[in-house]
Amino acid sequence: MSSTKKKLLIALSAVAVLAAALRLSPVPGLKDFLDCRYSIPLYSAQNELIAVLPLEDGLRRQHLSVEDLSRDQISTVLQSEDRRFYFHPGFDLLSLIRATWQYARSGEIQSGGSTITMQLSGLMEPDRQGIPGKIYEIFNSLRLELRLSKGEILELYLNHLPFGSNVEGLQSAARYFLGKEAGELNREEILVLMMIPRRPEDFNPLKNPAANRDAVERTIPRIKGDISSEYLDRIYGGLENRDTAWPSSYNHFTNMVREKLTEEQWRRGAPLYTTLDQEMQKGAESYLRDILEQTDKNRISNGAVLVIDNRTGGILSYIGSADFHNDELNGQIDGVRILRQPGSTLKPFLYGKAIESGFGPSTPLPDIPMEFGSREIYIPENYNERYNGPVRLSVALGSSLNVPAVYLLERVGVMPFLEKLVNAGFDSLSNSENLGVGLALGNGEVSLWELVQGFSLFNREGNFIPLRFDNDRPVPEGRSVYRSEVARLIRAILSDNRNRILGFGRNNPLEVGFDAAFKTGTSNQFNNIWALGSTDDLTVGVWMGNFSGDTVIGSPGSSYPAQIVVSLLRDFHKADAFSGADNFIHRQICPLSGDLAGPHCPYSIDQFFPVDQVPGSCSWHTADGTVLPAEYGRWASIYHQDFLIAPTAEGVKISQPGDGALFYLDPTLPDDSQAIAVRILGRYEVSLYINDIEVTRQQAPFTWFEKVKRGALVLRAEGGGEIDRATVIVK
Incomplete structure (x- = not known):
């Protein structure tokens, strides 16, 4: 082998080794650029831009793919910045020589010698300045060219160009300075924008349009084809009237979306098409604003609204407060997601659990003075401070009576009900074992999000699906919370105005024509007032109150939020009738006992039943008169009701607590101040034993309050030769 060939081989080997070293050596800053986050544009269900989510420091940097730009647009960029981009290895020797010569002659920089690749290197490591920095850029650009394709380099460059004003990248710059998408830019607009990164403050067209135009005019000679002065005049003349750069009409919604985005979504920066319906959102805002004008006398200053699509769980309207920008009213607090006591809105879930446990729609429930043991004897009252005696289950739920609800919760158990609520999406109650029977009346704290999400399952055959805001993602898989017939029964009860008459009167605002x-x-104290409503296709929830904690004046009730719910359902529901067959059968029943009407019942009403829950004939109305069960004796006496009271069928009965009941001590209260109410029914004088110790002997019926400690309580009642037993556990 000749010496010349050897030298050539050595040179080629050296070049290959150098190329391999350059390719394999890490490029400082490249990983950060490749893995960086991008601002995410959000679009409504009508495909209108509603927000561009900023990054943590407020920076807007939207992702732009070079595939979204036309050849003419790319050509304009390259002619402006690096016309031999596709032909050099990262640095342009001719441009460097020209720039050096011009600088040597004039002592001033007259043209840049940096290629797009070198500029990208400079963006990755902005601290390297002067001639050493330029040399490093050349070296680094070689490494970039060996690592990335020309298209990848150009895309990274366009996405990280600094435009000042907390804006990076051509896409965000097009939106901020011109109110356009980058793909919509003409050649003149691209030139206007490409001048800014050279000197962002000096060439900002909003602040210094003349300087920006002067830079454009000096660049035009390098651009092939015509650049229209008329178009440039229009651009500079229209800057003040451009579209809003960053829409901000739905702040609570967009803040919620921001918190739920994944890291992968931030890194892709792809547009997100949401489920938000702008027409429905505007309607909800208008109705909330109108109602709040009426509530000033009650010192109610704020509200939140959530509307969802029952089929998909998609969020259609989301209002966290009446005015996001009102600091005096704490407008930035999100009323959809903060936790508040829900009042009676949990009752449908309790009654669903009771129906699963064997109660029927006409089962009579006691609406009578009742006592439940705790630190102080818990005596629930109805909001109207009236007791109605025996009330059918459907009426007790429809009229939202308190005592029957507490009675039911004591029967089904706090823990089983809590488990049902958590399964229905009430995650805020997942560690609330110590709430006690007050849970029936809403002494826990939940969010409007959870209430609407849960209430919608009654229109979905009892199936739970989580709420969603991303229209591009499939509807999430659900889970069964209630049997379909139970969900339909709750829905039917809550849609029948006859069930509401006892509590709200015949002409209540919830009577609608669908x-x-x-x-x-x-x-x-009415500090939180709620209303929920659903048709076949929509569920609406409204909360009203004060974020400040100010007490409400008077007793406004739920008519205010109910008006908003009704108005939204009237305007936007599509289905007048519930879908799916109810599979109920109708029978004439006695309105007092809830059983099938018998020969002695003075009148009857129509009642629907699941096929397997039809009761027997009424035994309360007899030839001798109306005979109520023994538990109603005290109520009949207090309220002077002319009824006969039946003796207890059993000689001795422990009616409360139920055998196997589970109680939890409240950790916030002293153990020795908590008690369980033991209710004894019977015809005899009865001895009550607890853990084989006689604690009292009285004529039945009576109630004994037993102070408790953790462990098992074995109850035994003896009288007249009869015995009843029950065992409860206290934790």
Whole structure:
């Protein structure tokens, strides 16, 4: 081998080794650029831009793919910045020589010698300045060219160009300075924008349009083809009237979306098409604003609204407060997601659990003075401070009576009910074992999000699906919370105005001309007032109150939020009737006992039943008169009701607590101040034993309050030769 060939081989080997070293050596800053986050544009269900989510420091940097730009647009960029981009290895020797010569002659920089690749290197490591920095850029550009394709380099460059004003990248710059998408830019607009990164403050067209135009005019000679002065005049003349750069009409919604985005979504920066319906959102905002004008006398200053699509769980309207920008009213607090006491709005879930446990729609429930053991004897009252005696289950739920609800919760158990609520999406109650029977009346704290999400399952055959905001993602898989017949029964009860008459009167605002289920609620002192409503296709929830904690004046009830719910359902529901067959059968029943009407019942009403829950004939109305069960004796005496009271069928019965009941001590209260109410029914004088110790002997019926400690309580009642037993556990 000749010496010349050897030298050539050595040179080629050296070049190959150098190329391999350059390719394999890490490029400082490249990984950060490749893995960086991008601002995410959000679009409504009508495909209108509603927000461009900023990054943590407020920076807007939207992702732009070079495939979204036309050849003419790319050509304009390259002619402006690096016309031999596709032909050099990262640095342009001719441009460097020209720039050096011009600088040597004039002592001033007259043209840049940096290629797009070198500029990208400079963006990755902005601290390297002067001639050493330029040399490093050349070296680094070689490494970039060996690592990335020309298209990848150009895309990274266009996405990280600094435009000042907390804006990076051509896409965000087009939106901020011209109110356009990058793909919509003409050649003149691209030139206007490409001048800014050279000197962002000096060439900002909004602040210094003349300087920007001067830079454009000096660049035009390098651009092939015509650049229209008329177009440039239009651009500079229209800057003040450009579209809003960053829409911000739905701040609570967009903040919620921001918190739920994944890291992968931030890194892709792809547009997100949401489920938000702008027409429905505007309607909800208008109705909330109108109602709040009426509530000033009650010192109610704020509200939140959530509307969803029952089929998909998609969020259609989301209002976290009446005015996001009102600091005096704490407008930035999100009323959809903060936790508040829900009042009676949890009752549908309790009654669903009771129906699963064997109660029927006409089962009579006691609406009578009742006592439940705790630190102080818990005596629930109805909001109207009236007791109605025996009330059918459907009426007790429809009229939102308190005592029957607490009675039911004591029967089904707090823990089984809590488990049902958590399964229905009430995650805020997942560690609330110590709430006690007050849970029936809403002494826990939940969010409007959870209430609407849960209430919608009654229009979905009892199936739960989580709420969603991303229209491009499939509907999430659900899970069964209630049997379909139970969900349909709750829906039917809450949509029948006859069930509401006892509590709300015949002409209440929830009487509408289409199938719709409603539930309202208030917390103590009316500080939180709620309304829920659903048709076949929509569920609406409204909360009203004050974020400040100011007490409400008067007793406004839930009519205010109910008006918003009704208005939205009237305007936007599509289905007048509930879908799916109810598979109920109708029978004439006695309105007092809830059983099938018998020969002695003075009148009857129509009642629907699941096929397997039809009761027997009425035994309360007899030839001798109306005979109520023994538990109603005290109520009949207090309220002077002319009824006969039946003796207890059993000689001795422990009617409360139920055998196997589970109780939890409240950790916030002293153990020795908590008690369980033991209710004894019977015809005899009865001895009550607890853990084989006689604690009292009285004439039945009576109630004994037993102070408790953790462990098992074995109850035994003896009288007249009869015995009844029950065992409860206290944790």
